[in-house]
Amino acid sequence: MIRYEGAARRLGDNVNTDYIISSRRKRDTLNEKELCKYLMEDIDPSFAGRLQAGDIIVAGSNFGCGSAMEIAALVIRGAGIPAVVAKSFSRTFYRNAFNNGILLVTIDTTEIMENDRVEIGLDIDGISVIVNGVAAGKCAPLTETMMQIILRGGIVEYIKEHGGL
Amino acid sequence: MRGQTIAEKIFSQHAGKRVLAGDNIIATIDLAMATDGSGPLTLDFFRKMGGVKVFDPVKVVMVFDHYVPCPNDKVAAMQDDMRVFCHSGNGQLMELGEGICHQLLPEKGYVAPGALIIGGDSHSTTYGAFNALGTGVGSSDLAAAMISGRLWFNVPESIKISLHGNFQPRVTAKDLALYIIGRLGADGATYKSVEFAAAEMLSMPERMTLCNMMVETGAKCAIIPGDRITQDYFASNVSFVLADSDALYEQELVVDLATISPLLALPHQVDSIVSVDQALGTAIHMGVLGTCTNGRLEDLRLALEVIGSRSLFPGIELLIIPASRQVYLDALRQGIIERFVALGAMVLPPGCGPCCGSSPGIPSSGENILSTANRNFLGRMGNVKSNIYLGSPATVAAAAVTGVISDPREL
Numbered sequence: 001m002i003r004y005e006g007a008a009r010r011l012g013d014n015v016n017t018d019y020i021i022s023s024r025r026k027r028d029t030l031n032e033k034e035l036c037k038y039l040m041e042d043i044d045p046s047f048a049g050r051l052q053a054g055d056i057i058v059a060g061s062n063f064g065c066g067s068a069m070e071i072a073a074l075v076i077r078g079a080g081i082p083a084v085v086a087k088s089f090s091r092t093f094y095r096n097a098f099n100n101g102i103l104l105v106t107i108d109t110t111e112i113m114e115n116d117r118v119e120i121g122l123d124i125d126g127i128s129v130i131v132n133g134v135a136a137g138k139c140a141p142l143t144e145t146m147m148q149i150i151l152r153g154g155i156v157e158y159i160k161e162h163g164g165l
Numbered sequence: 166m167r168g169q170t171i172a173e174k175i176f177s178q179h180a181g182k183r184v185l186a187g188d189n190i191i192a193t194i195d196l197a198m199a200t201d202g203s204g205p206l207t208l209d210f211f212r213k214m215g216g217v218k219v220f221d222p223v224k225v226v227m228v229f230d231h232y233v234p235c236p237n238d239k240v241a242a243m244q245d246d247m248r249v250f251c252h253s254g255n256g257q258l259m260e261l262g263e264g265i266c267h268q269l270l271p272e273k274g275y276v277a278p279g280a281l282i283i284g285g286d287s288h289s290t291t292y293g294a295f296n297a298l299g300t301g302v303g304s305s306d307l308a309a310a311m312i313s314g315r316l317w318f319n320v321p322e323s324i325k326i327s328l329h330g331n332f333q334p335r336v337t338a339k340d341l342a343l344y345i346i347g348r349l350g351a352d353g354a355t356y357k358s359v360e361f362a363a364a365e366m367l368s369m370p371e372r373m374t375l376c377n378m379m380v381e382t383g384a385k386c387a388i389i390p391g392d393r394i395t396q397d398y399f400a401s402n403v404s405f406v407l408a409d410s411d412a413l414y415e416q417e418l419v420v421d422l423a424t425i426s427p428l429l430a431l432p433h434q435v436d437s438i439v440s441v442d443q444a445l446g447t448a449i450h451m452g453v454l455g456t457c458t459n460g461r462l463e464d465l466r467l468a469l470e471v472i473g474s475r476s477l478f479p480g481i482e483l484l485i486i487p488a489s490r491q492v493y494l495d496a497l498r499q500g501i502i503e504r505f506v507a508l509g510a511m512v513l514p515p516g517c518g519p520c521c522g523s524s525p526g527i528p529s530s531g532e533n534i535l536s537t538a539n540r541n542f543l544g545r546m547g548n549v550k551s552n553i554y555l556g557s558p559a560t561v562a563a564a565a566v567t568g569v570i571s572d573p574r575e576l
Binding site: 014016018019022023024026028029030043061062065066067068069070071073074088089090092095096099100143144145146154155156159163164 | 205215236239284302303306309315317385521523547
């Protein structure tokens with residue numbers, strides 16, 4: 001139903017929302033296309049420069065921990081990243097990402113390296129990941145509500161269609 | 166049929182059916198709160214979703230606390246947008262200088278036992294102190310809930326934490342919170358409800374500190390069962406939500422408060438927990454006493470008690486940020502603010518202060534900060550070349566007079 005393929009951009013454990021985008025940047029704009037230039041700047045100043053639209057972020061555990069600020073998810077989307085694969089996600093980031101059409105995949109990412117070719121496929125049976133042509137993991141199917149949200153590219157279209165949850 | 170946890174009961178009451186951990190539900194919400202950190206995007210989403218009026222303006226609250234006083238024209242425009250939205254009959258506004266959302270909502274009577282509250286701020290877990298289920302959400306969830314009064318949830322599994330014993334002098338709920346974070350880890354309770362079994366030894370401000378920080382374990386919510394202290398706080402007959410004796414827990418922890426010593430979270434991870442003893446003598450250049458974790462009257466009073474008749478260490482910068490205007494007034498009337506000012510501390514307006522670098526108080530490069538806040542991520546306070554240690558008001562006070570990390574019990 002949804003398929004993405006891109007190069008892995010590798011990060012470690014506990015990448016918090018302040019690292020994704022620093023609060024001090026939010027004083028001037030909330031435009032994700034502007035802010036994506038500063039993606040991960042506090043932990044890796046060259047990260048945003050290396051990114052290309054379509055790349056897939058691959059991280060360790062607890063990705064998106066810390067603040068509930070949605071701008072963290074928007075900035076990732078603004079950078080053209082369609083999906084994040086990690087060992088685990090914080091719950092607020094998890095919701096925010098799906099609400100904005102970013103596909104999150106929870107699998108063991110230990111063996112995935114920078115620049116690996118990552119393919120992600122979502123269907124009613126779950127989400128599968130293929131790395132450099134080899135099956136690398138599968139996670140459980142989405143709930144009905146989440147599936148409806150992601151298939152519409154986010155919660156905005158869902159609410160427009162249904163008038164509310 | 167097994168019994169239910171507090172979270173399962175509160176979600177059942179708001180889903181209109183009996184639900185258990187693992188169920189995916191649509192629930193009605195009792196309150197939706199946005200700050201000037203999350204509110205501007207919330208209004209953006211609200212409009213994109215076709216929102217015109219909120220489901221109930223009495224159940225929508227917006228608080229200006231992140232940017233106080235307003236630092237520039239761009240933030241001023243965002244705050245103005247929220248102001249106009251609320252003044253057009255879409256919500257209750259709490260203005261600049263009134264205080265931090267997590268202090269104001271309880272103070273102004275918006276939090277009640279059994280309530281389901283969503284906040285556009287991760288520390289919304291604080292409301293669990295009042296036997297409510299408070300949980301942080303992003304701006305799009307908030308906007309969706311403001312339109313229909315409903316939101317989807319996964320009913321969480323629960324971790325049970327049994328407390329017994331009493332704190333040593335100058336050991337606080339902050340140290341207990343850091344202890345639990347150290348035990349569970351920064352993702353130890355992700356997606357889960359942290360539920361305390363019996364907390365009669367903890368005052369309401371202590372419960373707020375504890376529930377506030379449980380989000381640092383990844384928890385969806387943290388809830389204290391209603392008891393005599395809850396009853397006294399509400400000063401009226403309220404009904405509580407208690408767990409069934411045969412409720413099912415994912416894991417159980419037992420904590421003897423008497424065994425806890427003053428603790429610190431070392432830079433730059435909230436779960437990098439050590440005893441103050443292990444960091445004695447580390448130079449501290451700035452002390453921060455405030456935030457939604459520890460900006461209450463009891464915190465300010467404890468810090469002064471530790472300082473005693475001493476002076477501040479020469480050159481140390483001590484910031485005092487009362488959590489609300491009410492706390493500020495009470496501290497003024499009790500002479501607490503006067504003492505801090507006479508000592509040479511700076512008193513900032515009620516709000517989040519420099520906790521996440523949004524308001525002034527940014528540290529300089531190479532500085533070590535000891536803060537009563539709840540996060541110490543690299544760059545959190547607006548300078549990636551500074552190091553943030555987290556500790557209790559007593560531990561911050563001890564460092565403020567010695568210039569180094571010190572055991573507040575030894576002063």
